[in-house]
Amino acid sequence: MTALNRAGWRPEMNVAGGADDNVTFTGNRALMLEEPLIFEIGGTGTTGVDFDEAAPAADLGSLARTAPIGLPGLSEAETVRHYTRLSRQNYAIDLGLFPLGSCTMKHNPRLNEKVARMPGFADVHPLQPQETVQGAYAVIHELAEWLVTLTGMHSVAMSPKAGAHGELCGILCIKAALEARGEDRRVILVPESAHGTNPATAAFAGFTVEDIPATDEGRVNLEALKARLGPDVAGVMITNPNTCGLFERDMKAISDAVHAAGGYVYCDGANFNAIVGRVRPGDLGVDAMHINLHKTFSTPHGGGGPGSGPVVLSEALAPFAPLPFVTKRGQAFRLIEEESAGEDHPETFGRMTAFHGQMGMFTRALAYILSHGADGLKQVAEDAVLNANYVLRSLTDVLDAPFAASGPCMHEALFSDKGLAEGFSTLDIAKGLIDEGYHPMTVYFPLVVHGAMLVEPTETESKAVLDQFIGALRSIALRAKNGDPALKTAPHFAPRARLDETLAARKPVLAWED
Amino acid sequence: MRYLPLTTDDRAAMLATIGASSIDELFVDVPAAARLDGPIAGLPMQASELAVERHMAALSRGNRAAGEGPFFLGAGAYRHHVPASVDHLIQRGEFLTAYTPYQPEIAQGTLQMLFEFQSQVARLLGTDVANASMYDGSTACWEAIVMARRVTKRAKALLSTGLHPHYRSVARTMAKYTGDVLVDGDPVLEAGTDWAALAASIDKETSCVVVQYPDILGRIDDMTTLAEACQAAGALLIAVVTEPVALGLIKSPGEMGADIVVGEGQSLGVGLQFGGPYVGLFACKTKYVRQMPGRLCGETVDANGKRGFVLTLSTREQHIRREKATSNICTNSGLCALAFSIHMTLLGEAGLRQLAAINHGRAKAAAAELAKIPGVSVLNDSFFNEFTLLLPTAARPVVHKLAEKDILGGVSLGRLYPDNAGLANGLVVAVTETVTKPDIAAFAAALKEVLA
Numbered sequence: 034m035t036a037l038n039r040a041g042w043r044p045e046m047n048v049a050g051g052a053d054d055n056v057t058f059t060g061n062r063a064l065m066l067e068e069p070l071i072f073e074i075g076g077t078g079t080t081g082v083d084f085d086e087a088a089p090a091a092d093l094g095s096l097a098r099t100a101p102i103g104l105p106g107l108s109e110a111e112t113v114r115h116y117t118r119l120s121r122q123n124y125a126i127d128l129g130l131f132p133l134g135s136c137t138m139k140h141n142p143r144l145n146e147k148v149a150r151m152p153g154f155a156d157v158h159p160l161q162p163q164e165t166v167q168g169a170y171a172v173i174h175e176l177a178e179w180l181v182t183l184t185g186m187h188s189v190a191m192s193p194k195a196g197a198h199g200e201l202c203g204i205l206c207i208k209a210a211l212e213a214r215g216e217d218r219r220v221i222l223v224p225e226s227a228h229g230t231n232p233a234t235a236a237f238a239g240f241t242v243e244d245i246p247a248t249d250e251g252r253v254n255l256e257a258l259k260a261r262l263g264p265d266v267a268g269v270m271i272t273n274p275n276t277c278g279l280f281e282r283d284m285k286a287i288s289d290a291v292h293a294a295g296g297y298v299y300c301d302g303a304n305f306n307a308i309v310g311r312v313r314p315g316d317l318g319v320d321a322m323h324i325n326l327h328k329t330f331s332t333p334h335g336g337g338g339p340g341s342g343p344v345v346l347s348e349a350l351a352p353f354a355p356l357p358f359v360t361k362r363g364q365a366f367r368l369i370e371e372e373s374a375g376e377d378h379p380e381t382f383g384r385m386t387a388f389h390g391q392m393g394m395f396t397r398a399l400a401y402i403l404s405h406g407a408d409g410l411k412q413v414a415e416d417a418v419l420n421a422n423y424v425l426r427s428l429t430d431v432l433d434a435p436f437a438a439s440g441p442c443m444h445e446a447l448f449s450d451k452g453l454a455e456g457f458s459t460l461d462i463a464k465g466l467i468d469e470g471y472h473p474m475t476v477y478f479p480l481v482v483h484g485a486m487l488v489e490p491t492e493t494e495s496k497a498v499l500d501q502f503i504g505a506l507r508s509i510a511l512r513a514k515n516g517d518p519a520l521k522t523a524p525h526f527a528p529r530a531r532l533d534e535t536l537a538a539r540k541p542v543l544a545w546e547d
Numbered sequence: 548m549r550y551l552p553l554t555t556d557d558r559a560a561m562l563a564t565i566g567a568s569s570i571d572e573l574f575v576d577v578p579a580a581a582r583l584d585g586p587i588a589g590l591p592m593q594a595s596e597l598a599v600e601r602h603m604a605a606l607s608r609g610n611r612a613a614g615e616g617p618f619f620l621g622a623g624a625y626r627h628h629v630p631a632s633v634d635h636l637i638q639r640g641e642f643l644t645a646y647t648p649y650q651p652e653i654a655q656g657t658l659q660m661l662f663e664f665q666s667q668v669a670r671l672l673g674t675d676v677a678n679a680s681m682y683d684g685s686t687a688c689w690e691a692i693v694m695a696r697r698v699t700k701r702a703k704a705l706l707s708t709g710l711h712p713h714y715r716s717v718a719r720t721m722a723k724y725t726g727d728v729l730v731d732g733d734p735v736l737e738a739g740t741d742w743a744a745l746a747a748s749i750d751k752e753t754s755c756v757v758v759q760y761p762d763i764l765g766r767i768d769d770m771t772t773l774a775e776a777c778q779a780a781g782a783l784l785i786a787v788v789t790e791p792v793a794l795g796l797i798k799s800p801g802e803m804g805a806d807i808v809v810g811e812g813q814s815l816g817v818g819l820q821f822g823g824p825y826v827g828l829f830a831c832k833t834k835y836v837r838q839m840p841g842r843l844c845g846e847t848v849d850a851n852g853k854r855g856f857v858l859t860l861s862t863r864e865q866h867i868r869r870e871k872a873t874s875n876i877c878t879n880s881g882l883c884a885l886a887f888s889i890h891m892t893l894l895g896e897a898g899l900r901q902l903a904a905i906n907h908g909r910a911k912a913a914a915a916e917l918a919k920i921p922g923v924s925v926l927n928d929s930f931f932n933e934f935t936l937l938l939p940t941a942a943r944p945v946v947h948k949l950a951e952k953d954i955l956g957g958v959s960l961g962r963l964y965p966d967n968a969g970l971a972n973g974l975v976v977a978v979t980e981t982v983t984k985p986d987i988a989a990f991a992a993a994l995k996e997v998l999a
Contacts, residue, residue: 070662071892077896081894084902084905091904096769096797096798102671103896104891106895106897109632112889112892116636116889120639122656123654124653125642136646148599153612155820157610157613159624160623166609171606183590194823195879198876205720229866229867311577313581333643334878335882337648337657337842338879372966383719383723384720387822389821392823393821400603404593406594408592411587416551419558422573423565441576496561524652527653528653529651529849529855533849538861541859542845542847
């Protein structure tokens with residue numbers, strides 16, 4: 034433990050803690066508990082697992098692993114304590130408002146966890162004979178039908194593992210469709226306000242990425258887009274509602290123009306939560322859209338995944354969807370894989386991942402969707418949009434909202450750093466919010482707004498929670514406008530003060546060294 | 548609806564603050580033609596927790612769970628016992644309901660866990676560094692191939708015929724669009740690997756050689772000579788590990804000179820889950836770290852000098868580099884990485900070695916028992932916990948007949964390679980610590996009966 038608190042109070046110091054009452058021997062502060070690395074507390078001979086038998090002798094000759102591996106073990110008691118202590122250094126939705134724009138941090142119902150752990154879902158192998166996994170195929174099929182109906186699209190590819198993987202799926206469908214037409218279109222148009230995954234995906238698939246200009250009100254500039262369309266443009270990737278929190282009013286006209294020019298429309302569905310049950314992307318001319326089940330349909334974010342990114346497809350792109358997928362014939366479900374694709378799905382662009390996608394997320398998402406039903410999902414969109422507009426309109430007197438005049442926002446409210454005192458930034462506001470007991474909003478995204486702050490409260494927050502958050506953000510905004518120096522060093526009450534990211538990148542320490 | 552806290556009064560008060568007369572007014576920018584008035588037709592309305600649980604339980608009963616009887620499937624997903632504390636800990640709300648640690652001051656739990664995970668993975672695979680996880684083994688594999696192209700500025704990848712056919716299929720899909728040239732093929736039913744032939748076919752265009760260890764038929768081999776051949780030709784050796792428990796018993800690919808080691812981490816902590824979510828492992832030599840895909844967690848200090856952890860080297864990533872990023876990956880597999888890491892911490896080196904030895908011993912016992920059946924032989928000279936049986940008849944129908952007897956008796960090569968008649972009689976059998984001696988006896992008896 035001494036390594037954690039070299040500056041701690043020691044008996045030889047006489048005066049308790051010297052000048053600072055915060056100094057303790059251990060470095061702990063009551064419930065704020067420091068925790069060493071497993072490499073500092075574990076031993077390679079220690080284990081928290083008992084076995085029924087001794088290790089039998091193996092005769093693997095020169096392939097035997099004889100050198101030490103260096104993997105520390107802990108007893109079960111120590112393991113539970115280690116990870117419980119670590120968990121307490123995290124902020125989470127379970128603790129409070131987590132208004133991370135574009136990430137849709139909503140309540141994660143525990144029914145979904147219970148369902149995912151039913152042995153018939155959790156303890157099933159992906160390559161079991163098809164007759165032994167009809168229930169699993171039924172889940173995939175039922176969820177697929179919901180997603181298709183909710184989006185008004187033709188079909189859905191279920192296997193993509195997360196949003197960005199879904200983007201890749203959609204873009205490869207477009208590429209395959211163009212190849213089938215014998216056309217070599219190389220350009221994908223992406224607005225500057227797009228998520229970084231959009232240009233990264235298009236580039237990964239071999240496309241050249243060009244910007245779509247925006248209007249002053251924060252939407253795609255339809256006329257400029259039309260002017261750029263031509264025989265070299267494969268398609269567009271548009272986020273709707275967009276990352277400025279606005280609905281793309283001209284979406285149908287955009288789709289029509291792109292289609293008329295021979296291209297396809299990819300819609301980034303990260304923000305589907307704003308319109309689920311109220312608007313069907315299929316009615317707006319979209320050809321492909323991924324749905325982040327971990328956003329709109331509340332599968333837990335898990336500290337950075339797993340996600341799940343099914344992609345709904347238009348009739349034009351459906352023939353190119355990846356393998357495998359589930360079909361229903363009579364009462365029986367059947368998996369279409371490489372061998373059966375020839376007869377049933379000859380134009381597929383291929384396989385994107387081993388096995389069938391994120392089954393553990395499908396069960397959770399289906400339980401979530403069934404809980405809400407068509408009426409509940411519509412209410413989700415309405416409350417999400419209402420909450421965001423409430424935050425937006427309650428703060429425009431203290432924070433600059435660059436698109437406040439562009440109409441109602443959708444499910445997220447966007448502010449800029451305009452008007453803060455000299456030397457104060459969006460980062461300071463974010464760190465101030467940490468001290469107030471909130472996870473900060475998304476900061477410095479979208480790139481089109483200076484010092485952007487993107488607040489997405491989601492529908493699972495009450496008015497009382499929002500009122501307190503608005504009060505907290507208001508007070509921090511005023512401190513930033515008045516140049517309160519204490520804000521520059523926030524957070525003061527978190528497990529750590531601001532961390533030196535430059536040092537981390539300049540001298541990377543990425544693994545424990547003995 | 549039980550998840551929605553706003554009351555009708557709240558909604559009215561909030562609309563008044565906003566200055567809107569109705570919710571519909573907030574959707575004014577949606578073109579009238581696309582605006583839906585009521586709930587979408589043809590879908591059920593909201594349901595109670597009890598009703599949903601009942602529905603889902605009925606669906607789950609439509610599956611034969613692995614634990615309900617003898618079970619011998621592997622081929623890229625393995626059934627191991629996961630200690631109860633793993634699932635308890637990953638359900639701590641502070642892990643389960645957090646997201647990517649964008650604000651490190653209040654995400655040290657996730658970040659420290661990731662640092663520990665990266666360190667464990669690097670040591671297990673025998674490399675210098677590992678990232679904070681990928682989606683799964685198959686996507687990690689093609690990301691490695693693409694990374695080898697960036698490092699070597701060459702585009703020809705030689706895939707061992709022992710690579711999992713799904714991994715190969717994913718790589719082929721991607722290669723169609725990225726311009727990589729793949730040299731690949733189906734395995735041949737021989738006791739040995741094709742690694743010597745691969746070493747001989749490396750040329751000046753070769754970016755990488757991709758081998759699986761243990762491979763799809765369960766074979767294990769020394770990759771030292773192949774690594775040397777790669778190095779001599781300026782190509783990278785990529786090793787794929789789909790059963791990481793094996794590395795408690797057999798040498799790691801890193802020790803034998805592999806440049807990039809990727810893997811499927813599902814075996815530890817994650818469970819079968821019908822194929823996902825799993826956790827991709829991605830590790831390499833330090834000199835290639837700036838070409839790696841995915842998130843990396845690094846150590847640093849805070850403003851008070853205390854040790855802490857942050858996401859780092861993010862100039863490789865899509866949110867900074869956009870179209871110039873090393874990969875488009877964003878969300879990865881954080882919670883599964885946590886499960887992997889907790890299970891590995893519970894095992895420790897001693898536990899991992901014992902677990903691996905038990906797996907190997909159990910598999911040897913099963914192989915010996917099954918090989919006694921007339922007409923049945925074991926292909927492999929060497930294996931860890933999975934081997935290929937050669938049956939006197941096509942294995943695929945045999946698997947179905949075994950299932951009728953409630954025995955899930957492995958993965959037929961006919962399922963994995965439906966177009967290759969030469970492989971039809973192969974059956975890949977995995978035997979982990981969850982398999983009992985009576986399970987083996989029941990399998991052997993049923994197989995004998997089916998083949999009779």
